[in-house]
Amino acid sequence: MTEDLPAAPVRVTSLDVARRAGVSQSAVSRVFTPGASASKRTVEKVRKAAEELGYRPNVLARAMITGKSRIIGLVVYYLDNYFYPLAVERLSVELQKQGYHVLVFMASNTVGDVESVMQEILDYQVDGIVLASVSMSSVLASRCDELGIPVVLFNRTQKDDRLASVVSNNFEGGRQIARHLVEGGATRIGYIAGFEGASTQIEREAGFRAGLGEAGADLRYRGTGNFRHDEARAAALEMFAGRDRPDAVFVCNDHMAFAVMDVLRAKLGLDVPGEVAVAGFDDVPIAAWAAYDLTSFRQPLGAMVDRTVAVLMDRIGGDGEAPARHVLEGELIVRSSTRKDITP
CATH class of the missing domain: 3.40.50.2300 (Response regulator)
Incomplete structure (x- = not known):
């Protein structure tokens, strides 16, 4: 005699949520799509119904339908330098506020390694790429340009009109x-x-x-x-x-x-x-x-992060402006390592 297997859980769909909330299926989709428009009342009804039913939007399915993964690839050379863990954290937070998921990839400063990592990133069908402290070859820049994937260099610049960059002075x-x-x-x-x-x-x-x-x-x-x-x-x-x-x-x-x-x-x-x-x-x-x-x-780390995210969002949104080099002003902070009249 065989034991009865537990029944597979029933997957709750957006249509189920729409029926429970008394709205259209497209309204449910708008509520769970970052940047989409929905009234406050609709949002409240849909989220209440979703919570009651245990509904979670299928991000991968939506990406296949829309052609947008809502993923940004972030490439970093190394994290030993204290500047970059802060930059990665702030970039991730700001991109998440825009409704994007961030995948962080590590690469060395050699062109071959960067290209290998970049090919892996492209396999994820990312919507955009941020390169922090690393450069990319002209061949790979051409590939990203052909695929319509915007690339922004953070704290690094190079001579390529297809790549936007954000640096301090x-x-x-x-x-x-x-x-x-x-x-x-x-x-x-x-x-x-x-x-x-x-x-x-x-x-x-x-x-x-x-x-x-x-x-x-x-x-x-x-x-x-x-x-x-x-x-x-x-x-x-x-x-x-x-x-x-x-x-x-x-x-x-x-x-x-x-x-x-x-x-x-x-x-x-x-x-x-x-x-x-x-x-x-x-x-x-x-x-x-x-x-x-x-x-x-x-x-100016905060300003550099804000500008990087803004430039990337504009490029993803189809902004017609050509990629540019953005130079932000910093500030000399004088402390006792150079001043004999300051006590640590």
Whole structure:
């Protein structure tokens, strides 16, 4: 004798909800479609009926019917830099407010790896893509353009008219840091670069060199940290190993600047800022901690996120404007790592 199997649960449909709420099936669809229009009374009736019946909209089925997945692919190079976890969190929250789901993908800075990840993203039939701190090849840009998938670069830019980008004014940030260090009395000035191929690195160093030139100074020492903590430590050890060393150094981002300050103080026994002034870029929350109190150029993260989401929504909505490069202004935050008259 076989036991009776439990009956499969009956799937509640939008038609069931419509009948219970006394509205049309299309009204139910509008209530559960982000951005669609429905009166407050209709929304209340439909949601009450849906809750009573245990109804949940079938997102995948709706995507197949409309051709829109309501998914945004977000590609990030790495999350070690404190700037990017904050950016990913805020981008995700703001995109969710617009009714989109966010899939986060990790990629290295190599073109091949980015292309592999991008192909995977396209398999999800995403409605848009945000690339944070990574670039893409012209071939892949063409593919996205052909498919009608808008791409926005966040905190990175590249020469391709098909790609919109949102960045802070990296050049001006580097320029202001240079002038600040010279005005503080620095004469032997160094720079620790990020990844040489990154637009942020290129623009920050160009601004820094321009600012030094305007102030009648020049760059005497240069190292490369590739935006990595361990490589920044190694670059600092090499730059400050001898007696001929900088009395000020600009580090291309805060993540590396923290490593440099640790080396200067703990390994080399140097006083910051008494013997060496240190400045970074990004102004992540840890920069304000008493242990570092780092002078840093603050990127306008909130404004950058808002602009990125707005540009992406416009592109998804079929805005006729061509993709553009959006440059937002930041602010130099001066702390005790470069000022002798400030107590941490």
